Amino acid sequence: MPQLEQQRRLVTEIPGPISTSLMDRRSTAVSAGVGTVVPVFVARVDGGILQDVDGNCLIDLAAGIAVTNVGGSDPQVAGRVADQAQRFTHTCFMVAPYEGYVEVCERLAELTPGSHEKRSALFSTGSEAVENAVKIARTHTGRDAVAVFDHAYHGRTNLTMAMTAKNLPYKQGFGPFAGEVHRAPMSYPFRDPGGMTGEQAAQRAIDKLESQVGGDNLACVVIEPIQGEGGFITPAEGFLPAIADWCRERGIVFVADEVQTGFCRTGAWFACEHEGVVPDLITTAKGIAAGLPLAAVTGRAEIMDSVHAGGLGGTYGGNPVACAAALAAIDVMREQDLPAKAARLGEILTGRLTQLQQECPAIGDVRGRGAMVAIEITEPDGVTPAPAIAARVSAACHADGVLTLTCGTYGNVLRFLPPLVMPEHLLEEALDVLTKALANLTA
Template structure:
């Protein structure tokens, strides 16, 4: 396989979307449920590194990585080789029927690299939402309790349980009820919007007060929280927030679940985002997205005694830990383990941080810059206020898309632009994409 199967350059040859994509989109409208929307209806034919190529031949710089999935780059050579070799040998049996080594190896690698100085075990599934569902099942089984606490601005998935756990009902849950029982929402640390001067410890005490007074601890199985929130707008809690929460939870027999679906697997410049927060001690981790370079697989990893609480047969699924996806995950995890990937995320974080902070200093429509590593965000406001500025984000996203840069919005108020570039992106390509963004800012 050549180093680059797709030239790593932005190239706009038609309007975006172009005529071929527009024709494909008409076919889609006739054949595909309207419930599966399209943020940008360009139809992708191939991709490599940090470039995606549509049906019209446009080369777009990808700053979304399939929403944090192709972290080590599109069509990574190691992933392609692992998938090709595995698919020729074994595509499926069902691990809980007749098992295979690749599943075990993924679990061994995750047990080794997730934070926590205790014995761990893992179990594999297909998607992030499925991992969250099963983490909740495991916590309930281990504690013999039902209650689950989640946080404002959270996103955990689109299944019945996980859309109930989300902060926003629309578009993920409205009209799809009834919602799942025993889910309680409490305040999140949001440094940009919390009262000025509020510390992480104070924000945690606010959450704890809410839990104790409104939820109660008698039937509380677990708290589930993203150490860096994804769809909520890459909200990084104040220092001390997560530690205070986990200290309280463990003192009260409550399991702590870190949802690392979007932030984990080298994205933030560490193996897991939880490692950025001193004293934070999750018991279980939900892992997906970046784990397998684009193949569908997810995991719950955590304390062995909690992971073993389920009876045999209580966990699993037909395709969970599929051998082809597992082979891809082994390739990704070993590439990270070999060195260079996490360091590259840190380098990109420095580049992004410097550029985005320079934009904030220049354009008062930018209220906040936040994130870690290659997981950074800009929050847009009406200048001089905290009022969310969705209109500015909509215009900037449209400008970038039209000029060959794929960026994503986020945030409870849709006023955040998030940056999730593949770690394979070059400095030059990332700077070019940010130049396009700045052109849009200047035109606002």
């Protein structure tokens, strides 16, 4: 199949007639509890372009929420997936194992931070990976308590909902939740008191945990190095190392949730690397397998091996087709040096958005790393969250052929997650559309 031309093109209004018809069918067949960001149905994805069933070509600044880092139809991934599917699609690794699972675990041991001996266990979703990281930490330490942070997002299972901070849409009406989950303040430079350093913010969190939980009772601290759904909050320099050092001193397992930040997204293979933090356990998913369901917990051998045989697993965890996709995706990331490409896309994003901030008072903050960048939209006072404006700007971008996402505890953050293989001219054009949308809606 020929590649899609890497150009934005609108041939109908958004949504077009075929997408509208499919949305009608969706309403009679799909639960209303399943949301949709943009009302178009996808026909093809290639590079930085998402083509809908009406022939419209949208610039993709979502990448399936940081999943299609290597693009949505990479030929190496597609070829390896097809080859594996022709041989077998499933046996369950716990019943009859296969080499692909082992090879993915070997790659994770090579790529994740730290030179210590490592083990991995594979799952299907990021939520599963986080929940299993907690199980492993509890087994290893013999403790129960779990610490998480304000604005965190860790998943939609019962335990990970308890770990997630935001109520709507993730928690409303779904309780009661798992217990022994305790929340500490996050380093949020835009909203922290002026002049607060990363080390001071870490001490604020540590003091709360020591006084309200007790370090001796904590099995693990689970943290996103850059918070995703919470608003792409990038902690002040020094925050993560200080939390990791405290965990080491107190015998607490430090878990880095890199489900969204992992696999080249931030300009490094993993976001922890930016400050030299080596987690005890690291959870991954999203970008690992180019869109196929795969997740992992990787960590110190003595921690991972503390669980009894049969204590970890799942029917579909480490599915052979998903493992094939991951192995091909990792090859592409290496061959195309996607950490460097992410860094370059980040330079464009940060440069253009910082310039735009000078012209647009509604942009209160520009933040992120690599190709994981966001703007926080505020009222004229420069502080009060403005979610309605953020939603209107995002909708205007959709109507003009650019797929954007909102996020944040207050719903006022526009986040940008281009596929790492996106041509630079497409990103520049997408930012032109964003600039126009902001000018029209905040004038």
